[in-house]
Amino acid sequence: MDATDIILLLDSSVRLAVPLLLACLAGLYSERSGIVDIGLEGKMLGAAFAAAATAAVTGNVWLGLLAAMAVSTFMSMIHALASINFRGNQIISGVALNFLAAGFTVFLGHAWFRRGGTTPNLRPDERFSTIDLPFAQEFGQVPIIGEIYEQLLSGHSIIVYFAFLAVPVTAFVLFRTRFGLRLRAVGENPKALDTAGMSVSLLRYQALIITGLLCGVAGAYLSTAQGANFSENMTSGRGFIALAALIFAKWRPWQAMWTCLLFGVLSASQIRLQGVEFPMIGEVPVQFIQALPYILTVVLLAGFIGRAKAPKAIGQPYVKER
Amino acid sequence: MSARQPLPNWVTIVLMPALNVLLAFIIGGLAVAMIGENPLDAMWALFYGAFGTGMGWGFTLHYATNFIFTGLAVAVAYHAGMFNIGGEGQAYVAGLGAIVVALWLDQTHWTLVLLGSTAAAMVMGALWAIIPGWLQAKRGSHVVITTIMFNFIASAFMGYMLVQVITAPGANAETRTIAEPGRLPLMSDWFDAFQYSPLNITFFFGILALIFTYVLIWRTKLGYKIRTLGANPEAARYAGISAVAVIIIAMAISGALAGLMAVNEAVGVQKRLVVGYVAGVGFVGIAVAFMGRSHPVGIALAALLFGALYQGGQELAFELPAVPSELVLIIQALVILFTGAMGEMFHPVLERIFAKKIEAAPEEATTSTGEA
Numbered sequence: 001m002d003a004t005d006i007i008l009l010l011d012s013s014v015r016l017a018v019p020l021l022l023a024c025l026a027g028l029y030s031e032r033s034g035i036v037d038i039g040l041e042g043k044m045l046g047a048a049f050a051a052a053a054t055a056a057v058t059g060n061v062w063l064g065l066l067a068a069m070a071v072s073t074f075m076s077m078i079h080a081l082a083s084i085n086f087r088g089n090q091i092i093s094g095v096a097l098n099f100l101a102a103g104f105t106v107f108l109g110h111a112w113f114r115r116g117g118t119t120p121n122l123r124p125d126e127r128f129s130t131i132d133l134p135f136a137q138e139f140g141q142v143p144i145i146g147e148i149y150e151q152l153l154s155g156h157s158i159i160v161y162f163a164f165l166a167v168p169v170t171a172f173v174l175f176r177t178r179f180g181l182r183l184r185a186v187g188e189n190p191k192a193l194d195t196a197g198m199s200v201s202l203l204r205y206q207a208l209i210i211t212g213l214l215c216g217v218a219g220a221y222l223s224t225a226q227g228a229n230f231s232e233n234m235t236s237g238r239g240f241i242a243l244a245a246l247i248f249a250k251w252r253p254w255q256a257m258w259t260c261l262l263f264g265v266l267s268a269s270q271i272r273l274q275g276v277e278f279p280m281i282g283e284v285p286v287q288f289i290q291a292l293p294y295i296l297t298v299v300l301l302a303g304f305i306g307r308a309k310a311p312k313a314i315g316q317p318y319v320k321e322r
Numbered sequence: 323m324s325a326r327q328p329l330p331n332w333v334t335i336v337l338m339p340a341l342n343v344l345l346a347f348i349i350g351g352l353a354v355a356m357i358g359e360n361p362l363d364a365m366w367a368l369f370y371g372a373f374g375t376g377m378g379w380g381f382t383l384h385y386a387t388n389f390i391f392t393g394l395a396v397a398v399a400y401h402a403g404m405f406n407i408g409g410e411g412q413a414y415v416a417g418l419g420a421i422v423v424a425l426w427l428d429q430t431h432w433t434l435v436l437l438g439s440t441a442a443a444m445v446m447g448a449l450w451a452i453i454p455g456w457l458q459a460k461r462g463s464h465v466v467i468t469t470i471m472f473n474f475i476a477s478a479f480m481g482y483m484l485v486q487v488i489t490a491p492g493a494n495a496e497t498r499t500i501a502e503p504g505r506l507p508l509m510s511d512w513f514d515a516f517q518y519s520p521l522n523i524t525f526f527f528g529i530l531a532l533i534f535t536y537v538l539i540w541r542t543k544l545g546y547k548i549r550t551l552g553a554n555p556e557a558a559r560y561a562g563i564s565a566v567a568v569i570i571i572a573m574a575i576s577g578a579l580a581g582l583m584a585v586n587e588a589v590g591v592q593k594r595l596v597v598g599y600v601a602g603v604g605f606v607g608i609a610v611a612f613m614g615r616s617h618p619v620g621i622a623l624a625a626l627l628f629g630a631l632y633q634g635g636q637e638l639a640f641e642l643p644a645v646p647s648e649l650v651l652i653i654q655a656l657v658i659l660f661t662g663a664m665g666e667m668f669h670p671v672l673e674r675i676f677a678k679k680i681e682a683a684p685e686e687a688t689t690s691t692g693e694a
Contacts, residue, residue: 038470082663091405091466092612093663095605096655103651104353110646111357117646240470247467285486291478294471301463301471310464 003144009268011151015226017264018163019044019218019235023242024249024256025163025170026214030076031251032174033207034187034313035083038094039075040215041239042101047072047219049105052119052230053112055126061224064126069216075101076212077205084201087317098239106232119223119230128157128225157225159217166214170253183207187311190318200318218242244297247308263293329669329676335620339613339661341668343627346656353652354645364638364645371637372630378637380509380519384591386622386629387521387528388583392607393625394535395580397616399451399465401539402572403552408454408469409580410604411476412447416581417588418483419446421497421595428504435504436523439589440582447581448574450476455573459566465573477598484597496596506590524586531579532618538575548572580604609658612665628654 023040030037047068055064075097082093106117113119133154140150174180182203186193190200222238223230245263249255270289277283300308329338351361372382392409399406419442427434454468481495490498509521539545551558551568558565583603588595606628613627614620635650660667 036466038466078659082659086664086666088663088665089612090663091407092608092658095407095608096659096663099602099605099651099655099658103648103655107353107646107648107652108357110648111644237474240474243467244471285482287478287482287485290481291475294474294478298457298463298468298471298475301468302457302461303463308463 004147007144007147007151009272010265013261013264013268014152014156014160015264016267017260018160019221019226019238020242020245020263021163021257021260022159022166022214022218022221023239024245024260025166025253026211026218027243027246028170028174028251028253028256029183029207029214030211031246031314032183032187032311033204034190034311034316034318035079035204035208036090036094036315037079037211038091038240038243039079039097040242041235041237042094042098043072043075043212043215044219044222044239045098045105045233045235046075046101047216048223048234049101049109049119049219049230050216051220052122052223052227053109055122055224056113056120056229059123059126061122061126061128064224065217065220068220069213072216072219073209073212076208076215080205080208083317084204087319090315090317102233105230109230109232117232122224122228126224127228128159128221130155130157131161157221159221159225162217163221164257167253167257174253179206184311187313190313194318194320200320204318241293244293247310248293248297248300250308251311266292329672333672333676335615338665338668338672342660342665343657346653346660349656350649350653354649357645359642359645364642364649367638367641367645368631368634368650370634371641372634376515377517377519378633380516380521381633381636382626382629383525384519384521384586384629385632386625387525387586388603389606389610389625389628390528390531390621391583391586392580392604393610393614393621394531394607394618395576395604396607396611397614397618397621398535398539398548398579399572399576400611400616401545401552402548402568403555404455404458404569404572404576405466406451406454406469406573406576407466407605407608408451408472408476408577409607410600410602411469411473412450412577412580413583413600413604414473414476414480414598415450416443416447416577417584417595417599418480418488419443419581420584420589422488424500424504424589425498428501430503432504432506435500435589436506436585440527440585443581443584443589444578445581447577447579447584449577451573451577451580452570455570459569473604481597484595488595490594497594500589500593505593520591522586522590524582524590527582527585531582532622535579536618544568544571580607606654606658609654609662612662613657627657631657 023044027037027040050071051064051068054067055061079093079097082088083090109117109119136150136154139146174184182193182198186200186203193203194200222234227234241263245256245259249259266289270286273284273286273289347365351365354361354364372378392413395409395412396406420439423438423442424435427438450472454465454472457463457468458465484495484497488497490496506522506524509516509525510519539548547563547568550561551563551565555565588599592599610621610624610628613624631650631654635647638645638649639647
């Protein structure tokens with residue numbers, strides 16, 4: 001494995017990390033505001049379907065993205081209604097949303113496109129195309145640095161750049177703005193905000209709208225940038241890996257990025273490690289690498305490597321009069 | 323929820339869930355109308371498919387048995403204040419124990435297979451639930467998150483076992499089939515009405531599990547401890563109840579109950595273990611437990627509803643090919659959403675209607691306090 005191989009591996013890691021990162025940041029807003037979101041998976045799935053279906057019908061990928069964000073935000077609002085207004089169980093609401101997306105996407109896919117639940121393949125101009133940074137070709141001749149520029153930094157779709165831009169933006173919003181301060185506070189101590197005359201519900205609604213929008217982008221990436229159509233259950237657990245990444249990152253944006261990249265490397269190396277004999281250990285089963293993000297998260301949660309502390313008020317509906 | 327007036331008992335236990343389920347079916351019907359098909363035809367196909375024939379009943383009761391096990395699993399843990407959403411993984415890992423013992427004993431007699439695989443399934447399910455329980459009790463990691471993670475770890479682990487370790491020669495990711503002498507008897511062997519249905523002897527285990535859970539939770543010392551811990555951990559501590567012990571025992575029972583699904587589905591019907599055999603039944607158990615208010619009677623009824631939905635969905639695919647059978651998944655999701663997460667939706671309306679009768683009504687226990 002030489003430098004070029006490593007750069008290519010990192011490149012595919014970045015591609016695999018992007019949907020995780022977007023979903024992870026989405027979950028960050030929700031959970032920081034005190035609302036558990038195990039429905040990330042469902043929102044991404046619904047968004048992926050909306051993006052692919054709209055792009056296939058209209059031929060416009062941007063309309064697809066818009067539809068994805070609309071569907072995902074709508075689902076997020078159902079979650080808001082259940083957890084804020086009806087003070088329902090947020091975990092059950094998340095489970096329901098996951099089922100709802102799994103059902104609706106295939107149901108409508110069957111009925112509309114009659115292709116066994118998938119959407120038609122998108123032409124290259126109906127997808128998010130890759131963006132070449134200036135002089136990528138020329139600069140690519142330079143060993144290592146040039147290759148990093150050409151392979152790793154250049155040649156991604158706009159959503160990839162958006163995802164990595166969302167990290168500093170989220171960090172800034174969360175730690176440097178008034179909204180961010182209130183968002184963190186409402187997840188820790190909603191009563192204090194209420195006493196100070198701010199609306200707990202409004203803040204949580206705002207957070208869940210952002211969650212919906214970001215999940216929408218994540219879903220659109222899967223079906224119109226990384227892939228070229230929607231297929232049944234195409235998120236295949238990414239929403240839950242994102243949730244694991246969020247916990248592993250201790251609900252912080254920069255750490256979220258590094259964790260998602262780490263999980264991206266893990267899944268990119270799955271294929272490469274198949275059949276490879278390690279000295280001392282022997283062959284590592286591919287399933288073990290698949291399970292590694294979850295195992296790491298459990299180990300972290302158990303406090304064996306640091307401590308993951310969730311926002312204090314997470315999961316509890318806020319009751320004003322008491 | 324101090325602002326909310328208590329309603330008469332029958333309203334909260336019967337009327338509200340019924341309204342919620344009705345609403346789920348109405349929205350499901352709208353989805354059918356949206357794709358240009360007749361909703362009433364689709365609903366009739368669902369209903370007739372589930373209850374119209376003896377075979378339909380057989381399938382419905384078979385699926386219901388699975389839901390009884392996973393529903394009770396969620397309920398037992400919930401009484402101890404633990405939200406075990408790992409039934410999916412526990413049932414999956416239990417399948418390993420069940421099938422290994424069943425394949426080992428299948429040349430002897432089906433009674434040995436039944437008892438052996440039941441014991442192995444319960445042990446494996448319990449083990450897979452004890453770890454998250456122990457992690458919560460001792461290390462403070464939240465059981466909801468750890469059980470989610472354990473579902474995925476189970477899926478990877480079982481994938482490995484089925485592809486690499488216990489694979490049948492020539493097959494892809496499944497075990498060999500249980501030999502004739504070891505197969506569990508079907509109900510149709512005794513009752514003609516259930517012909518061609520997979521309903522088997524494990525159904526009686528489902529009934530026993532319901533009774534067992536009732537006795538355990540409301541008639542034993544352990545059940546009292548479980549409920550005390552769930553209702554008020556602080557009080558439980560003052561009463562000298564060891565939270566660690568009760569949590570671990572409750573999670574073990576919970577996992578063992580979820581594991582029983584393996585006997586019904588893998589050993590009883592599929593007669594081998596295939597990748598992903600649980601197929602969401604563990605998650606539906608959450609809905610079953612919540613709809614049934616964690617009480618065996620309620621769970622039996624909710625399991626019957628979901629069993630009927632599953633079976634009706636299969637028939638729907640035959641009767642009306644234009645309506646994708648995922649309709650069932652949609653209705654199921656809406657039932658979970660409305661009964662589990664939006665249970666209070668109709669409260670204000672019902673409050674207005676029943677306002678005058680309030681003074682006579684007994685205090686209602688508060689439900690569904692979210693956690694995690």
